Amino acid sequence: MSAEQIRKRLSEALHPEEIEVQDNSQAHAGHAGVQQSDGGHYHVRIVARDFAEKTQVQRHQLVYRALGEMMKNQIHALGIDAFTPEENNLRK
Amino acid sequence: MNVNERIKDQLENNPVILYMKGTPDFPQCGFSGQTVQVLQACRAKFAYVNILEDPEMREALKEYSQWPTYPQLYINGELVGGCDIIMDLYSRGDLAKMLADADAVVE
Numbered sequence A: 001m002s003a004e005q006i007r008k009r010l011s012e013a014l015h016p017e018e019i020e021v022q023d024n025s026q027a028h029a030g031h032a033g034v035q036q037s038d039g040g041h042y043h044v045r046i047v048a049r050d051f052a053e054k055t056q057v058q059r060h061q062l063v064y065r066a067l068g069e070m071m072k073n074q075i076h077a078l079g080i081d082a083f084t085p086e087e088n089n090l091r092k
Numbered sequence B: 001m002n003v004n005e006r007i008k009d010q011l012e013n014n015p016v017i018l019y020m021k022g023t024p025d026f027p028q029c030g031f032s033g034q035t036v037q038v039l040q041a042c043r044a045k046f047a048y049v050n051i052l053e054d055p056e057m058r059e060a061l062k063e064y065s066q067w068p069t070y071p072q073l074y075i076n077g078e079l080v081g082g083c084d085i086i087m088d089l090y091s092r093g094d095l096a097k098m099l100a101d102a103d104a105v106v107e
Helices: A002-014 A055-071 A087-090 B004-013 B028-043 B057-067 B083-091 B094-101
Strands: A019-025 A040-047 A075-081 B017-020 B047-050 B073-074 B078-081
Touching: A002 A019, A002 A040, A002 A055, A055 A075, A055 B078, A055 B083, A075 A087, B004 B057, B017 B028, B028 B083, B028 B094, B078 B083, B083 B094
Parallel strands: A040 A075, B017 B047
Antiparallel strands: A019 A040, B017 B073, B073 B078
């Protein structure tokens, strides 16, 4: 459920050319964060023009800002791969 | 000192500081643990704050840095990133360089 919400929020905020959201919560079931039920573990891969000329820290901050309150309750950990379309082409 | 003054004080007085869950010897989260491991692999001299023992700072730093998760690594007062970014910098060899530039490597 949350994976879909994450995709929706990020799509609206960042207009990505590509976006993948992976829910890895099961892999972490039982560790401390999960017991405290402060949310799941996700990984997102986003290709967006908005990341141009931004550092990794600034890109992650954009993602976090777009997710807002979700970072406080539904999400315990979020892996982020953030590329511009140009960087993404170089990786192909 | 209020909490924001404490944060500024810590960032000004520690060239390398890691805000983490648990301690380097007993990390309470895999991401904090991984980060400690790569810092140690780089022979980094670093201060740490266990944010689980300071709930006020745990919340205030998230606002200060616009970064909602832990760990958070700072070099010379600048947010370097969380676990992902630090792993990436480590694997490229950049983390070791940044630590050397900050004069924060054990002789």
